[in-house]
Amino acid sequence: MSPSPAPLILWEGPVLLVHSQQELKRCSMAHNCLQCIKYLMFVFNLLFWLGGCGILGVGIWLAVTQGNFATLSSSFPSLSAANLLIVTGTFVMIIGFVGCIGAIKENKCLLLSFFIMLLIIFLLELTVVILFFVYTDKIDKYAQRDLKKGLHLYGTDGNIGLTNAWSIIQTDFRCCGVSNYTDWFEVYNTTRVPDSCCLEFSENCGLHSPGTWWKAPCYETVKIWLQENLLAVGIFALCTAMVQILGLTFAMTMYCQVVKADTYCA
Numbered sequence: 540m541s542p543s544p545a546p547l548i549l550w551e552g553p554v555l556l557v558h559s560q561q562e563l564k565r566c567s568m569a570h571n572c573l574q575c576i577k578y579l580m581f582v583f584n585l586l587f588w589l590g591g592c593g594i595l596g597v598g599i600w601l602a603v604t605q606g607n608f609a610t611l612s613s614s615f616p617s618l619s620a621a622n623l624l625i626v627t628g629t630f631v632m633i634i635g636f637v638g639c640i641g642a643i644k645e646n647k648c649l650l651l652s653f654f655i656m657l658l659i660i661f662l663l664e665l666t667v668v669i670l671f672f673v674y675t676d677k678i679d680k681y682a683q684r685d686l687k688k689g690l691h692l693y694g695t696d697g698n699i700g701l702t703n704a705w706s707i708i709q710t711d712f713r714c715c716g717v718s719n720y721t722d723w724f725e726v727y728n729t730t731r732v733p734d735s736c737c738l739e740f741s742e743n744c745g746l747h748s749p750g751t752w753w754k755a756p757c758y759e760t761v762k763i764w765l766q767e768n769l770l771a772v773g774i775f776a777l778c779t780a781m782v783q784i785l786g787l788t789f790a791m792t793m794y795c796q797v798v799k800a801d802t803y804c805a
Contacts, residue, residue, distance in 0.1 A: 585635070601624065661780070718758055
């Protein structure tokens with residue numbers, strides 16, 4: 540007679556029990572890890588959402604109190620500081636909200652949507668930065684041409700934002716015109732500049748002799764100021780990128796943990 544397979548059957552139960560205990564232990568660890576990531580991501584996105592609320596609030600305040608402040612472009616009149624802040628704040632709020640709900644509900648669809656939206660924005664920002672450095676000279680020429688065209692809207696009805704912006708820039712940076720104070724001669728069709736170009740401000744001081752005006756070109760002055768503060772700009776850009784990368788990491792890690800929990804611990 541052939542040997543009985545009974546000994547193999549006797550060991551089957553303990554082996555399965557050991558495997559079951561290992562699976563339970565693994566699922567318990569995965570669950571604890573998921574809960575940790577879940578609350579970290581929730582807090583991260585809550586702060587993200589609150590930041591969006593703050594940006595949106597500042598944008599609305601600027602729109603209400605300052606009109607279209609910092610609208611210097613005649614080609615893109617909607618490209619104002621207020622509008623940029625409102626759009627940015629709205630997008631940040633939406634993304635933060637999706638991330639918060641996705642984290643709390645452990646919803647794979649929302650987590651993946653959050654990841655994709657944040658990734659698209661990150662790639663767009665990266666593309667804009669690369670294009671800016673590649674086409675710096677062309678952007679410089681176009682910007683100066685567009686700003687000179689915008690000077691003709693200075694002081695006209697419905698362009699209080701542009702007027703205020705030029706007045707503040709010329710006063711704070713002690714400059715006059717885009718590339719030269721003579722840029723204003725074409726605007727007024729006479730030898731005259733705005734009063735904000737004067738070394739010592741007084742009513743109608745822009746009608747006086749050129750010796751009483753700022754001579755520095757505003758475009759180059761602001762450009763030099765940005766270059767001198769390049770470290771601060773770089774730190775801000777780096778912090779923004781790090782926050783986005785952190786958000787992407789949280790989202791994808793939690794998405795993978797949710798998928799793993801659904802697959803092995805259901």
